[in-house]
Amino acid sequence: MVLLQPDPFLNELKSMFERSTETGSVWVTLKRSSLKSKVQRNKMKTAGQTIEYRCLIRATDGKKTISTSVGAKDHQRFQASYATILKAHMTALKKRERKDRKKAAEDKKDSGSKKPKRV
Amino acid sequence: MVYITSWDEFVERTVQLFRADPESTRYCMKYRHCDGKLVLKVTDNKECLKFKTDQAQEAKKMEKLNNIFFTLMARGPDVDMSEITGKEQIEAQPAKKGRGRKQ
Numbered sequence: 001m002v003l004l005q006p007d008p009f010l011n012e013l014k015s016m017f018e019r020s021t022e023t024g025s026v027w028v029t030l031k032r033s034s035l036k037s038k039v040q041r042n043k044m045k046t047a048g049q050t051i052e053y054r055c056l057i058r059a060t061d062g063k064k065t066i067s068t069s070v071g072a073k074d075h076q077r078f079q080a081s082y083a084t085i086l087k088a089h090m091t092a093l094k095k096r097e098r099k100d101r102k103k104a105a106e107d108k109k110d111s112g113s114k115k116p117k118r119v
Numbered sequence: 120m121v122y123i124t125s126w127d128e129f130v131e132r133t134v135q136l137f138r139a140d141p142e143s144t145r146y147c148m149k150y151r152h153c154d155g156k157l158v159l160k161v162t163d164n165k166e167c168l169k170f171k172t173d174q175a176q177e178a179k180k181m182e183k184l185n186n187i188f189f190t191l192m193a194r195g196p197d198v199d200m201s202e203i204t205g206k207e208q209i210e211a212q213p214a215k216k217g218r219g220r221k222q
Binding site: 017020022025028030032033053054055070071078079083092093094095096 | 142150154189
C-alpha cells in the first residue's frame with residue numbers, strides 16, 4: 001500500500017477510473033484513523049497525549065491500492081477535487097428518465113410544462 | 120445485509136453508525152463503469168448498511184454524503200453538523216428568493 005500525498009493520489013485515482021471503463025470496478029474507502037498502531041496509541045494515551053485523527057482515503061481497482069490522508073485543515077480542498085473527479089468519471093449512471101416522468105405528469109392531468117422544482 | 124432503499128434513511132443511519140463508533144466505522148464506495156452501478160457501504164464490522172443505485176441523480180446526493188463523512192472523519196464526530204449544512208442553506212436561500220417568493 002502506497003501512502004501518497006493528496007494530489008498524486010487524485011491523479012492516480014483519475015487513471016484508475018479511466019482504466020476501469022471497459023471492465024472492473026473502483027473502490028474508495030474513507031476511514032477515520034490516527035495512522036498509528038494500537039500499541040502506539042495506547043502509549044500515547046497513557047502518556048496523556050492527545051491522538052490526532054485524520055481521514056484516511058484508500059482506493060483500489062482490484063490490482064493496485066493507493067491511499068492518502070487528509071486532516072481538518074485540508075479536507076475541504078481535497079473533497080472538492082474528489083467530487084470533481086467523481087462527477088467527470090461517473091458517466092455510466094442513468095440520467096433521470098424524463099419520458100416516464102412526463103407520462104406520469106400527463107396522467108395527473110398536468111401537462112408537460114411542469115418543471116421539476118428541485119434540482 | 121439488505122440494501123436500504125430510501126436515501127434519507129441511509130444518510131441518517133450511516134451518520135448514526137459513525138457517531139456510535141467513529142474509530143471502526145468506514146465508508147466505502149464502489150463504482151462499476153461497465154454496468155453503470157454505484158454501491159455505497161458503511162460498516163462498523165458489526166452492522167453493515169448498503170445502498171445501491173444506477174441513477175446519476177443519486178450520485179449528486181452522494182456528493183453531499185461524501186462531504187459529511189469527510190468533515191466527520193477529518194474533524195471528529197463531535198463537529199457541529201449545522202456547520203456543513205449551514206453552508207448549503209446560505210447557498211440555497213438566495214436561490215429560493217429567486218424562485219418567485221415575493222417577499
